[in-house]
Amino acid sequence: MPDFNLEDMLKRIGYDNLNPMQAKAVADGFLDCKKALVCAPTASGKTLLATLAIIRNFQETKSKAIYVVPLKALASEKYEEYSHLLSQFGMKAALSTSDFDSSSDDLVLADVVISTIEKLDSLLRHKVDWLKSANLAIVDEAHLLNDDSRGATLEIVMVKLLNLNVKLVALSATISNSGEIAAWLNAKLFQSAYRPTKLVYGICADSKITYFDKEKGETGAEKLSSKDSLNEIALRCLDRKGQSLVFVASRRNAESIATDLGLAIFPKLAPGEKEKLEDISQKALKTFPTPTMQCKALAACIRNGVAFHHAGIPSKQRSLIQEGFKKDRAIKAICATTTLAMGIDYPASYVVVRDLKRFTGAFSEFIPNFEVQQMSGRAGRPRYDKEGVAILMCAPKDREYVLENYIYGDAEKIYSKLANAAFLRMHCLGLIASEYCNSFKSLFLFFERSLFAHQYGKTEELFEMIEGVVFELREMGFITERKSGSLIPTPLGKRVSELYIDPLSASEFVDFIKLKEPKGVLDFLYAINSATEMVPLVSVKRSEEMALFAEAEKLELSKYLESHYDERTFLDKYKSSKLLDGWISELTEEQILGEFGLPPGILAARVRNAKWLAYSISELAYMMNETEVYRLARRMSRRISHGIKEELLNICRVKGIGRARGRKLFNAGIRTAEDYAGMAREDVRAILRA
DSSP, X not given: OOOOOHHHHHHHTTOSSOOHHHHHHHHTTGGGOSEEEEEOOXXXXXXXXXXXXXXXXXXXXXXXXXXXXXXXXXXXXXXXXXXXXXXXXXXXXXXXXXXXXXXXXXXXXXXXXXXXXXXXXXXXXXXXXXXXXXXXEEESSGGGGGOXXXXXXXXXXXXXHHHHTOEEEEEESOOTTHXXXXXXXXXXXXXXXXXXXXXXXXXXXXXXXXXXXXXXXXXXXXXXXXXXXXXXXXXXXXXXXXXXXXXXSSHHHHHHHHHHHHHHHGGGOOHHHHHHHHHHHHXXXXXXXXXXXXXXXXHHHHHXXXXXXXXXXXXXXXXXXXXXXXXXXXOXXXXXXXXXXXXXXXXXXXXXXXXXXXXXXXXXXXXXXXXXXXXXXXXXXXXXXXXEEEEEEOOGGGHHHHIIIIISXXXXXXXXXXXXXXXXXXXXXXXXXXXXXXXXXXXXXXHHTSHHHHHHOOOXXXXXXXXXXXXXXXXXXXXXXXXXXXXXXXXXXXXXXXXTOOHHHXXXXXXXXXXXXXXXXXXXXXXXXXXXXXXXXXXXXXXXXXXXXXXXXXXXXXXXXXXXXXXXHHHHHHHHHHHHHHHHTTOOHHHHHHHHOOOHHHHHHHHHHHHHHHHHHHHHHHXXXXXXXXXXXXXXXXXXXXXXXXXXXXXXXXXXXXXXXXXXXXXXXXOSHHXXXXXXXXXXXXXXXX
């Protein structure tokens, strides 16, 4: 076994030494323990510990490591970092974040696989051979066990990893019940409050900022000279050569505040910064062939040194914002929605949480303490700042609540999100279909290792839910129970599990495929929008209801109304189907934004989901020997992918030809891949430039 020289290793990856948190963890045996939970504030250096564990694991065992993150954007960022950093040790990094119907066999050559939670769960379901060579798993952002949408899947993945008996390292921001989570994992807890930059909290109320230290209490106050407190705070940060992050409650707020802030910041920019920002602005405009209103608004903000960031921003523009903020440091402020705090890995000198309340549909309520800690933790750029400043803005009447709950209060405890019938339905089928479990007894034993069982002790309620879910899966025709008591997947059930879709969605797809009546485009799109994966649907305004219902009735879609509890659900599904129909009828992103109020980033996410569901319908139709539906679904999947009318399907088979180029070529008489192959390259370029 080769010696692991820590000092040499640090120098090779660009570090002179370990910080106090890292040094204590290594001294306490972090690199030697089988299971570890590292809890420390954002930017405290947890990732370096994980990196050292990966390098040492490779040098000593030549085995593979898996690095699990919650978001594709974070996975891509980690992949770029590791591709360069680990290559000097003879290691190859690989990225695996999409295509749930693939075992990704090419990953066998990688030494470190960076994956999202859902993709790793899919790979575990496929029982890919290369997973047997994995000896280490890093689970980043482990506090997401508490997340309503991802928590249950992360818990299942971690139980599977525990059963694989790999070395497990979980990384998390500080959580109040970290001891309980460590006990569940049978892991050694490495906990620290260390931050490379001191964090100063401030409460801004009524044009006055009061500063606090968690241990010392109130440390000072200052009166703001302007009524526009937010702009003044951002300008103070800029005067100190810093950058700021502003968190707000909605997309609309992010855009409007970024616009106002840009007008204040632009005069402070240096000539070289303005030149760089103009370049980024032009690139943002060119993201789409025809820029949307949102593209133009973002480009204008960037030109002024500010960006807005929310779910409606497409990935290419997010990359531009990231480069302009982190690398070039020309973008001086980002206004982002609070719900995207987890997906923004941008340290800033100042963090301003402008909106501590979020509208829940009925009323506004204060956001969790943990979210505020996540946002505040981004304050302080280790290479540039001696301290980070996190300012929480509120009305004077809420000042005491903010002080007690966010500055002096503890983050919420992490609790299992597993006791949910929808999650259990999907994961029970996955466990049975992939042969992790083949009886009620083995299912119960699996779930006895869950965080839910560890926290609540009595598992009767969970076992009753599992029995109910298994009965439901039997009724759907996805599993069968033999006289011996063994549970086995049907061929259809196994395919549903591999496709990684909700069995309830799959059951509705099966019913749709069985329908003997003709299936038009809108019927097909309505079936897609009936899947749980398409929630939230495009909402219908009260003023639209009568017109939409009349439309649906004329198109003979009102027949689906009887399958819904209310007319509202039916109309939401119909409007969501209209949206997809607009997309495959070649409406531009700008037209869809205007007609449906859906920005490009959210449209892209809906298109990805719809494409996958159309593909899933084709696979189920194939299993059911329904060839006509299979062909229709395949065509629909490709149309949704490109956003094209049926007549462009052939020309869009050519690599690099999408909806815009395909339409230009088609209109010029080049209608098939064969036509394209017979054209001179100069003639093709001339057509595309026109």
